[in-house]
Amino acid sequence: QPIFRADYKPPAYLIDTVHLTFSLNEDVTHVTSRLALKPNYAENGAAPPLLLNGRDDVKLVGLKVAGQAVPESGYEVTPKSLTLLSPPAGPFELEVVTAIKPQDNSLLEGLYKSGGNYCTQCEAEGFRGITYFLDRPDVMARYTTRIEADAGKYPVLLSNGNLKEEGQLEGSRHYAVWEDPFPKPCYLFALVAGALVKKEDTYTTGSGKTVTLRIYTQPANISQVDFAMVSLKKSMKWDEDVYGLEYDLDLFNIVAVDDFNMGAMENKSLNIFNSRLVLADPDSSTDGDYARIEGVVGHEYFHNWTGNRVTCRDWFQLTLKEGLTVFRDQGFSADMNSAPVKRIEDVALLRASQFSEDAGPMAHPIRPDSYIKMDNFYTVTVYEKGSEIIRLYHTLLGPQGFRKGMDLYFQRHDGQAVTCDDFLAAMADANGEDLSGVGRWYSQAGTPTLTVSTAYDAAKKSFTISTHQVTPPTNGQPDKLPVLIPLKVGLLGPDGQDLPLHLEGKGDLGASTVLRCDAEHNSFTFTDVAVEPVPSLLRGFSAPVKLVVQGQTDDHLRLMFAHDSDPFNRWEAGQRLYMKLLLQLYGAAAGAASSVPLADCCAAAGGVPGELVAAFRAVLEDGKLDGSFKAMAMRLPSMAEIVDRIDEADPVLVWQVRHYVYQQLAQQLRPQLEAAIKANDVPPGTPYEFNAQQCARRVLRNMSESILGSLESPEIQEQLLRRFREATNMTDRMAALTVLCDTDTPGREQALQEFYAANKDKPLVLLKWLAVQASCALPGNIAKVRALMGHPAFTITTPNCCYSLFLGFARSVNFHAADGSGYEFIGDSVIKMDKINHQVASRIAGAFTTFKQYDKERQAMMVAQLRRIAAVEGLSENVFEIVTKSLQQV
Numbered sequence: 001q002p003i004f005r006a007d008y009k010p011p012a013y014l015i016d017t018v019h020l021t022f023s024l025n026e027d028v029t030h031v032t033s034r035l036a037l038k039p040n041y042a043e044n045g046a047a048p049p050l051l052l053n054g055r056d057d058v059k060l061v062g063l064k065v066a067g068q069a070v071p072e073s074g075y076e077v078t079p080k081s082l083t084l085l086s087p088p089a090g091p092f093e094l095e096v097v098t099a100i101k102p103q104d105n106s107l108l109e110g111l112y113k114s115g116g117n118y119c120t121q122c123e124a125e126g127f128r129g130i131t132y133f134l135d136r137p138d139v140m141a142r143y144t145t146r147i148e149a150d151a152g153k154y155p156v157l158l159s160n161g162n163l164k165e166e167g168q169l170e171g172s173r174h175y176a177v178w179e180d181p182f183p184k185p186c187y188l189f190a191l192v193a194g195a196l197v198k199k200e201d202t203y204t205t206g207s208g209k210t211v212t213l214r215i216y217t218q219p220a221n222i223s224q225v226d227f228a229m230v231s232l233k234k235s236m237k238w239d240e241d242v243y244g245l246e247y248d249l250d251l252f253n254i255v256a257v258d259d260f261n262m263g264a265m266e267n268k269s270l271n272i273f274n275s276r277l278v279l280a281d282p283d284s285s286t287d288g289d290y291a292r293i294e295g296v297v298g299h300e301y302f303h304n305w306t307g308n309r310v311t312c313r314d315w316f317q318l319t320l321k322e323g324l325t326v327f328r329d330q331g332f333s334a335d336m337n338s339a340p341v342k343r344i345e346d347v348a349l350l351r352a353s354q355f356s357e358d359a360g361p362m363a364h365p366i367r368p369d370s371y372i373k374m375d376n377f378y379t380v381t382v383y384e385k386g387s388e389i390i391r392l393y394h395t396l397l398g399p400q401g402f403r404k405g406m407d408l409y410f411q412r413h414d415g416q417a418v419t420c421d422d423f424l425a426a427m428a429d430a431n432g433e434d435l436s437g438v439g440r441w442y443s444q445a446g447t448p449t450l451t452v453s454t455a456y457d458a459a460k461k462s463f464t465i466s467t468h469q470v471t472p473p474t475n476g477q478p479d480k481l482p483v484l485i486p487l488k489v490g491l492l493g494p495d496g497q498d499l500p501l502h503l504e505g506k507g508d509l510g511a512s513t514v515l516r517c518d519a520e521h522n523s524f525t526f527t528d529v530a531v532e533p534v535p536s537l538l539r540g541f542s543a544p545v546k547l548v549v550q551g552q553t554d555d556h557l558r559l560m561f562a563h564d565s566d567p568f569n570r571w572e573a574g575q576r577l578y579m580k581l582l583l584q585l586y587g588a589a590a591g592a593a594s595s596v597p598l599a600d601c602c603a604a605a606g607g608v609p610g611e612l613v614a615a616f617r618a619v620l621e622d623g624k625l626d627g628s629f630k631a632m633a634m635r636l637p638s639m640a641e642i643v644d645r646i647d648e649a650d651p652v653l654v655w656q657v658r659h660y661v662y663q664q665l666a667q668q669l670r671p672q673l674e675a676a677i678k679a680n681d682v683p684p685g686t687p688y689e690f691n692a693q694q695c696a697r698r699v700l701r702n703m704s705e706s707i708l709g710s711l712e713s714p715e716i717q718e719q720l721l722r723r724f725r726e727a728t729n730m731t732d733r734m735a736a737l738t739v740l741c742d743t744d745t746p747g748r749e750q751a752l753q754e755f756y757a758a759n760k761d762k763p764l765v766l767l768k769w770l771a772v773q774a775s776c777a778l779p780g781n782i783a784k785v786r787a788l789m790g791h792p793a794f795t796i797t798t799p800n801c802c803y804s805l806f807l808g809f810a811r812s813v814n815f816h817a818a819d820g821s822g823y824e825f826i827g828d829s830v831i832k833m834d835k836i837n838h839q840v841a842s843r844i845a846g847a848f849t850t851f852k853q854y855d856k857e858r859q860a861m862m863v864a865q866l867r868r869i870a871a872v873e874g875l876s877e878n879v880f881e882i883v884t885k886s887l888q889q890v
């Protein structure tokens with residue numbers, strides 16, 4: 001029952017206005033919806049039946065056309081729809097009354113309860129869980145929403161737009177009426193009702209309008225919203241400065257809820273957030289949490305223009321708003337913090353999770369061609385790879401050209417529901433450029449490999465860069481065509497400094513230039529190159545490809561690691577050196593008899609060579625480098641990235657080899673790591689602040705501590721326990737706990753107990769406590785993780801708890817235990833969760849989609865779990881899609 005992009009047809013009816021009345025009650029909630037419908041079918045044509053989307057837990061209790069009840073023969077109801085069989089010709093009014101039970105809605109789609117309060121989540125297709133409706137984004141209407149509820153229990157009543165009216169009703173009830181002047185698709189509708197408290201602030205726009213900003217939480221949490229408020233104001237300012245976009249209403253609300261499937265939702269003027277992305281204080285939140293909050297507050301705010309004012313025609317176009325808005329939030333975070341480090345983090349995430357998605361059974365282009373359940377396509381491909389494709393325009397056109405394209409996009413499409421092609425056309429037309437080469441990125445899945453070879457002609461003093469691109473076949477797409485790959489390059493001289501670039505026929509280009517690789521083979525010749533240079537390729541990760549550089553030596557990489565003026569490539573050179581070593585050691589260990597201890601295999605294969613230790617040390621001791629950059633440069637490639645480079649990998653061995661390299665670095669650089677820890681201690685008494693300087697100190701210190709922790713010496717363990725106890729903020733406390741948790745010492749249990757005792761009333765902090773135990777690498781940890789499901793800290797109906805425990809575990813090496821116990825546990829969890837929450841269940845099921853990357857024994861065990869899940873009666877469409885698409889690849 002897949003839906004295809006190629007089948008898109010405009011709706012037969014449109015809706016001008018929607019009048020909703022919610023009567024919220026503990027037993028049954030009634031929703032009355034009055035729609036002003038108008039024909040969108042051919043003029044003079046007969047009125048076709050009106051098909052409205054619904055859900056099986058929505059009960060129809062009334063249906064009127066133009067004020068007259070529709071007789072039973074006039075409509076048809078199925079578990080998923082309501083069809084009005086013969087609508088009147090011309091515009092007409094339809095009234096639909098439904099009965100729903102938000103208190104029983106554990107899907108967390110539509111209207112549901114969280115922490116005793118009502119809230120909604122309608123993207124992508126949750127509105128049909130509230131009332132029968134044309135639940136598709138190209139139907140945009142103006143909404144008026146009346147909410148009636150008990151005044152004692154639900155003093156706060158919120159919806160989109162402006163508050164028009166409020167007052168008392170008979171009994172203890174009250175009401176509020178909200179009106180949103182901007183037409184919107186129903187996925188942007190929101191309602192909140194509850195005993196919430198707020199913090200209020202204002203922001204004055206560049207044109208002088210004062211906007212009231214409110215953040216609502218449960219009473220106990222209101223002291224934790226200041227950081228989110230500051231982030232919101234920074235976002236508003238940034239969008240004006242960089243894109244010339246101002247906020248368009250007088251009120252902007254954010255509400256934090258504990259039970260939420262995703263991160264947050266950009267409902268018009270009433271953003272609803274997972275509380276872990278709003279609430280922060282130094283004692284509960286890490287630097288990483290602060291950074292994510294800033295980024296997501298920005299993301300949802302930026303959607304007001306890229307998503308809400310201009311929305312998607314259909315869900316296949318999701319990357320139109322998500323890829324673009326991720327690109328915008330990345331730019332915001334880069335400007336607020338360290339731009340190079342932000343870029344490195346984003347690329348690391350892309351490689352660790354998107355590349356494997358692109359190589360697996362769920363591979364899809366950033367604009368998918370079909371889906372069974374749209375929720376399964378809120379993916380790293382649509383979001384993060386989508387953002388990389390937006391970045392291509394930016395790289396090709398430059399910031400000013402990109403801005404011209406954005407301006408034209410809004411000029412043409414404000415108030416419309418449009419497509420990715422419309423975006424491309426705006427970028428192209430605004431700049432008079434042919435960007436059709438970018439277009440292919442929207443339709444092809446898979447990560448291209450770009451292979452580069454170079455040739456230096458000493459006599460002619462010319463240097464030629466030749467490229468060859470291949471996109472591998474993916475699920476349903478056997479043949480691929482070349483895409484446009486902007487290749488940003490520089491040439492390094494023997495001292496590691498940039499050489500001035502001269503390209504045949506192009507004159508002087510400065511230190512970096514962008515080459516357009518748009519064919520299977522391309523070649524570019526630089527002239528006036530005095531000495532053979534070392535090419536610095538794909539600077540800033542200028543395209544989401546796998547780069548293979550022929551003839552790239554360790555000497556080249558070390559030169560770049562020490563000197564490349566492009567910070568991304570400087571980091572990248574280090575990663576390539578580590579990766580080469582890791583693969584070599586893995587090969588040696590995999591080839592040896594299992595009786596030989598791993599350390600001996602690795603030592604026999606050369607261990608960690610002195611040159612690498614020296615390069616690592618040089619970074620650590622470089623007085624000019626930023627601490628957070630150093631910490632990134634000291635990090636070995638992730639498990640996922642290493643596994644991606646090995647055919648049928650043994651994940652346990654990969655983990656051991658990676659651990660071995662950290663141990664060697666710790667052994668050989670212990671004094672330097674200890675010195676880095678000392679030098680970066682924040683002086684006692686300094687109050688915690690989330691700022692670049694403090695974050696850099698903490699991350700470098702904690703990274704050094706974690707590398708030393710791999711030594712598992714009692715002395716270091718003791719020091720860690722002390723650090724854990726003396727930590728004055730959650731960043732340092734969690735860093736120490738994470739290392740302790742991976743070591744089998746009494747300090748481990750002590751630290752975990754103390755942490756729990758200190759935080760047992762803080763659900764968000766307990767998520768960290770669950771996650772750190774779930775992802776622990778100690779052999780046999782599975783028993784503890786299973787036991788945690790019965791712990792009071794774990795609530796199975798709260799997605800955050802499931803993500804911490806199940807996804808935390810699925811990321812750990814114990815997921816891959818040779819006896820299959822980890823796979824069985826996750827299989828059990830998917831089956832159990834699917835009865836409660838389909839979206840959460842399908843995300844957990846995603847852990848099995850990488851099965852092809854592992855050795856035959858593990859493949860067989862993962863496939864066995866997929867089959868076991870597939871055999872479950874009454875599986876949700878969400879899980880069904882993941883599981884069947886995976887099994888098709890067996």
Ligand code: ARG
Nearest residue numbers: 123124262264265266375378
């Ligand atoms: N639009 C939201 C955001 O990215 C995410 C909504 C996710 N909804 C879903 N059903 N998966 O900001």
Ligand code: ZN
Nearest residue numbers: 299303322325
């Ligand atoms: Zn988004």
